[in-house]
Amino acid sequence: MKKSTVMNTLKKRIREHKYKFTTQRQIILQAFLSSKENHLSAEDIYEMVRGENPDIGLATVYRSLELFTSLDLVKKLDFGDGRSRYELNDHNLSHSHHHLICLGCGRVIEFTSDFAEEIRSRIKKKNGFNIVDYQLKFYGYCKDCQKQHPEYSEKEPQI
Amino acid sequence: MKKSTVMNTLKKRIREHKYKFTTQRQIILQAFLSSKENHLSAEDIYEMVRGENPDIGLATVYRSLELFTSLDLVKKLDFGDGRSRYELNDHNLSHSHHHLICLGCGRVIEFTSDFAEEIRSRIKKKNGFNIVDYQLKFYGYCKDCQKQHPEYSEKEPQI
């Protein structure tokens, strides 16, 4: 889909909820759209955005990310590196995507799967819990790290 | 299993790796074993542990948790409340347990499932990624919150 179309959708979502579509909010969303890396920290976004608007404050970035998260435009993630990371929430994806986190080099690889519906109804029955979203993270070793450290290919008992 | 047996296993694991089994480390592990709540923050543990040993420092709690996590005795979790939470890693559980996080009241419910092995081999084939561990979090609404807010029972499109 075209980026400008995505931006219009985001704009619409923000306005639907009676929030203002400010320059700052637009620039921050733009940063997500133009970034090659899609797991951005508040600081990352702050740095990217300063090029476009040097006066923007880090607090605004945090406040925007909080708003976007509450509107479900963005997902807040934690890869265990001490800061939160954010990614655009792609509602068009029919299969949710998840993260493979390499314990060797720290790289985060995306991966799609659609086991959700099945588990969803199972849980609804068992716990009465109504699932709206989920996050799945895998920890392990990527191909490259396994090549460099053959012991990383062993099947560990923990799982 | 008896708690004293569990403690002995933990002690053994720590010593196997040439770390000392100090009073502080024991008290902290004891806190996990005796706590009713099993998702503890560093601060929670600090408070619990001060009863037993008032001189213990918060830094020691953090350092111990880091060590325990690296030895896989403990898992570090993030429920999005701004602080890390830790739980004893129960290797005896053949089916891993996961978390249902209620967006209404914040309650965290545990839930077991064993879909892992299946996904594990699928990923190994597809990405060459060797999975050692994984974390699965579900967000939604618990029974009680659905009772109070019928709209929480609606099936949301995001998943």
Next chain:
DNA sequence: ATATGTGCAAATTTTTTGCACGTAA
């Protein structure tokens, strides 16, 4: 016009670190 949002600086909260002293093995 005005409710909502922003920038700035300060405050808060969580986690980490340096160093002199203590202790398990």
Next chain:
DNA sequence: TTACGTGCAAAAAATTTGCACATAT
């Protein structure tokens, strides 16, 4: 005995907040 661990206080890092000013609707 001695390498490893701890307490304390200070630092660092991440996030939040208060307030006067700015702006989208």
